[in-house]
Amino acid sequence: MSNDDFSFFLQEMQDVSPLKTRPKADIRKTAEKTPGQQQRREAAQQELHDPNFLSLENPVRVKPHDMLVWKRDGVQEGVFKKLRLGKYPVDARLDLHLKTAKEARLEVFQFINDCRRFDLRTILLVHGRGEQSNPPAKLKSYVFTWLPQFEEVLAFHSAQREHGGNGAVYVLLRKSEEKKQENRERHLRRR
Template sequence: MKQSNDWISFSQTMNDVKPMTQDKVINKHNSLEQQKKLKRLNAIKAESQDDNTLTTEFVEPIDPYDYLSFKRDGVQEGVYRKLRLGKYPIDAQLNLHRLTLSEARIEVFQFIKDCYQHNVRTLLIIHGIGQHSKPYPALLKSHINHWLPTLNTVLAMHTAQKHHGGYGATYVLIRKSADKKRENRERHSKRFV
């Protein structure tokens, strides 16, 4: 009888207590996979919303020891030769070592854009040779080779001389901004008056 009195007493004491809701058990592995998936979706969404025209899609791979070379129509041969031989002073440089392809894409686009806006003409982009990059050798170098000619502000590019990084770096010549062109026209027109 004592046991039933204890039960009644316990029941009366606990009468106003409500059961707790069960917290969901989180499987760490699934949670990490969900986070990775969400991160990828956010990166794709961010890439589609920005004005960056460079792509991280597959590009034709090149050999780590290939020369990069590009010149737009209208660039004088002497100007290109001087760029190719590293005879222009380097006004700015960008080092892409240890960056992912997505990070490099953003950095290259912003760097070229900033240099154009600030009338910086001769650049050096250090990308490395990429002998051990995955999924194929020279991954970043291959993308640099693809990206730079697609940017309208880039007039020419060429693999750097050995003392500037050789196969692991590229000289880039940027077109003059509209302000710089106007300034040059005014300066030259005063000379002939």
């Protein structure tokens, strides 16, 4: 290309401006998070760090006057009968009346863990019958679903009338290793 051609080219292109390229996608991050984004992020983080394994989804539905009965394999019939008849002294009691399912979830989880920490053996959970709740027996259904999820829970049965009847449940907790050892020593002394 000669110098004349190049000069001519520059002269012709003098008033032309280059096209501005636009990015194909907007990759700029928004500075502010919407309330919905913030709420979802907090819920996800809480879920990751929450030791409470009890779920608020799909409880096994029971009716207000149903009797709650459950025991693990290996629980002796005599022990279960004594629990059912309310013959064990109640070491602790938790009343869930007027609690939301979310509040009850937290309280039941904390209560069972506290009872285990203090080596309590028999406890009473008062959940009510839930005849007026929507759906009926809402908390009762949650309690029935949650209790078997605890490894510490060996058995439970609806309470005797004087302890709340079908609106409450006796719960038998697993013995701690220390209590098992005390029991062994006590039985060895008898021989």
